Amino acid sequence: MAKNPGTAGAFDIRTIIGLLFGIYAVVLIAVGATAGAEDVVKTDGININLWVGIGMLVFAAALVGWARLRPIAVPDGDEAHES
Template sequence: MTQQQPQSPAKRSRRIHGAGAFDIRNVIGALLGIYGVVLLISYFLLSPGTDMTTGQAKDASYNLWTGLALALAAIVFFIWTKVDPIKIVEPAPGEAVQAQERA
C-alpha cells in the first residue's frame, strides 16, 4: 500500500481552469461557422443570375459546397475544443513573486 504525500500549501492554492471562450479554436470555429451559414443562406435565398456570354442561368452550387465545408470545419474545431481542452494553471500568489525574484 502506498501512502499519499501531503500537499504543500502552495500546490493546494494553485487554480486550474480551462481557457473557455478565449481558446483560439473557439474563435476560429465561430468565424468559420458564421461564414458557412452566410454562404448557405445565400445559396438558398439569392438568385445565381445569368451568364452574360451564353444567356443561361449560372450554377451557384459553389456557395452550397463551400458553406457546407466551412460549417463542417467549424464543427470539427468545436469538437476539438471539447475533446482536448487547454488547461491553464495559475500559480499561487507567493509562487509568482518568487519566480520574479529569481529572474
C-alpha cells in the same frame, strides 16, 4: 495536494475561430440556398456558395468539437510564478 487546472474555455482560439467560421458558413449557406439560376451558371453549374458554406460549417464544428474534447489547461497564478 493536486488541483484540477482551469481551462481556456471561451478564450480558446479554436473556439473563437470556429465560431467565426460558423457565422460565415451560415451566411454562405443562406446566400447559396437563395441563389438564382444565373449565379449557378456563372460557376459552371455548381452552387459554390452552398458547398463552401457546408464545408466551412463542417470545419467550424470540427474546431469547436476539438476544443471541447481536448481543452487547454491553464495554470493557476501560483504555478505560473513558480517556474
